[in-house]
Amino acid sequence: MPDTKPSAFPSLTLPSAATDQYIVIPSGGSASKITLAGLQQSLGGPYRNASTSTVSAGYAADTYMAGSAVTVPAGAWKVGSQYSCAFDMTKTGAGTATPIFIIRMGTLGTTADANILQINFSAGTANADGGLIQVWCVFRTVGSGTSAVLQGSIQITHGLAATGLTSQGASGSALSVGTSAGFNSTTQTIIGVSFLGGASFSGTNTMVQATVIL
Numbered sequence: 405m406p407d408t409k410p411s412a413f414p415s416l417t418l419p420s421a422a423t424d425q426y427i428v429i430p431s432g433g434s435a436s437k438i439t440l441a442g443l444q445q446s447l448g449g450p451y452r453n454a455s456t457s458t459v460s461a462g463y464a465a466d467t468y469m470a471g472s473a474v475t476v477p478a479g480a481w482k483v484g485s486q487y488s489c490a491f492d493m494t495k496t497g498a499g500t501a502t503p504i505f506i507i508r509m510g511t512l513g514t515t516a517d518a519n520i521l522q523i524n525f526s527a528g529t530a531n532a533d534g535g536l537i538q539v540w541c542v543f544r545t546v547g548s549g550t551s552a553v554l555q556g557s558i559q560i561t562h563g564l565a566a567t568g569l570t571s572q573g574a575s576g577s578a579l580s581v582g583t584s585a586g587f588n589s590t591t592q593t594i595i596g597v598s599f600l601g602g603a604s605f606s607g608t609n610t611m612v613q614a615t616v617i618l
Contacts, residue, residue, distance in 0.1 A: 471612035494534035501602020533568025550586030
């Protein structure tokens with residue numbers, strides 16, 4: 405007799421992150437419960453964000469990359485926690501200043517958040533160019549006072565070699581690394597990236613993807 409397709413299944417209701425929504429976990433003869441947000445934090449994420457619109461003719465001033473801000477619970481940072489962000493950037497022939505990338509942490513998700521780690525590249529040139537910027541960060545230490553330290557690496561892969569977005573790198577790929585000064589990671593709930601292209605820079609960004617793994 406062939407299998408018979410069931411006529412209907414009960415509807416599936418996904419749990420939300422609200423504090424009154426729980427997942428029940430059987431344990432021997434009893435059961436424990438945990439919120440979806442608590443389970444996510446316990447498993448380490450991922451926590452994520454992304455942009456939903458294009459930003460054009462910008463970044464001459466220090467600008468927070470829309471979609472780069474990732475929010476985690478207060479005090480959740482651990483040794484080995486990771487932040488990654490990737491975004492595209494194209495520039496016109498204008499703008500020959502030093503490209504500056506700033507990893508910011510705080511509670512706002514704006515350029516008002518603290519500059520935790522700043523990574524600079526060699527100056528750009530007066531050539532139209534486009535490329536992909538990839539940001540990787542890892543917490544070497546965490547804690548209050550000045551005990552937290554963040555290590556970062558940023559790579560720019562772009563269409564021109566040693567011109568355009570940056571004159572650094574002879575093959576269209578440039579890498580810069582940096583280590584933060586000590587900071588307090590216990591109250592910081594948002595991490596993200598701002599970009600400063602410098603005077604006359606006119607850049608366009610179409611996509612940002614960011615992820616935190618605790």
